[in-house]
Amino acid sequence: MNWQLFIGHAVFLGSLLITMIIILAFKFLRRKRQRRSPLHGKTIGNLPGQQLLERIDKASEETGFGVDLMILALPMLFLIWATLRINWTQVRFGAVELIFVVGWLLFFGYGFRQYQHHSKLREQARDGLLAERVTGLQLNRLVAHGCLVLHDLPCGEYNIDHIVIAPRGVYAVETKSFRKPKQVNPGTPAKVEFDGDALKFPDFSTRSPIEQSRRQAKSLAGILRDVLGDSVRVDPAVALPGWWVEKTETGKVSDVFVFTPMGRGCEWFTYGDEIIPTAKRNLIAQALATKYPPIAQ
Incomplete structure (x- = not known):
């Protein structure tokens, strides 16, 4: 032949x-060098x-x-x-x-x-x-505590990941995903420190999520003011799924609430006295709902 x-x-x-x-x-080389997701191996609901x-x-x-x-x-x-x-x-x-x-x-x-x-x-x-x-799944559980939760609110060229309208206040929540360093053992909690100005991970630090959450909270407050004709305070928040958040003294009193939605992390939104009555919470939710595009029949 x-x-x-x-x-x-x-x-x-x-x-x-x-x-x-x-x-x-x-x-193979990328898997050997790459960082690991802090949510790796976690059971996530559908x-x-x-x-x-x-x-x-x-x-x-x-x-x-x-x-x-x-x-x-x-x-x-x-x-x-x-x-x-x-x-x-x-x-x-x-x-x-x-x-x-x-x-x-x-x-x-x-x-x-x-x-x-x-x-x-x-x-x-x-x-x-x-x-x-x-x-989103963890924030949805706050509905049982009198909170209203919205997701992916369109705001022109960007979206706000989550909005929590709680009795204690209104929060614009930005979710961020950061991978754990390779040297952190699988069973070791992934820890990040928040000093009120920056997120300090084991091998790097960043201010971007904090600054972004502040901009979005300010933007959301402007939207509510335009729609309702009344000033509504909106506080920024940053969710870090899978990370254990440690805060310094300045981090604890920061205007930005940094938290993990895992476990009981979201329950913080249910604490404190009622500042926004139920009727106004519903009004805020209705005002924000108008930002979603309608679906024609």
Whole structure:
């Protein structure tokens, strides 16, 4: 049997093998170096329609595979058909062939770069989605204590993750997801310190979530003032699912409430005297509900 007849097959299988080796090596090295989600291994309740969303994602993947197969079927088979008709004894490696090899390397490198970039974005989006789901599910339990809770309130170019309208006040809650350092043992609590100005994690610190929550609280207060014609105080809050929050003395008296929604962390919103009566809480909720786009019949 003439082995040259299978060069087309070898090219396809070689490309597949090289791609799989590089992808698997990339995943292995990233898993070895990457930080771990503080929610890893936690049992998270399902949201309404979550199983349907998972089925939609699975069906989308299979649909995409079907479309890719339809597009590539003819070129792949044509490639194999064409290679069977090439006299490989007369083929010589020269400048033209080198150009094609360089072109393949450039396309392959660009594709791998895109894979790395979007793989990281997908991972961050999944962490953020899980953190918001955990926070939302825990905040929903406050309804039993006279609180009203809204999620993903549209505010022009951005959304406010959660809004808690409690007897003690109105809060704009921003949820953030940060991964634990690799050196922290799986059984060790992930701790973050809040000094009233910044969040100090084991290996870095950031002020961004605190500043963002303050801006959103100020924006929400402006919205309520415009809609109700009355000033309503809105306090900022930052939820850090999976993190144990330790506060300094200035952190304890800060205008920003930093908390974990896990366990009894959300119960803080139910403490204290009633400042906003039930009627006004309902009025605030109705005013904010108008920000959601209506669904036409």
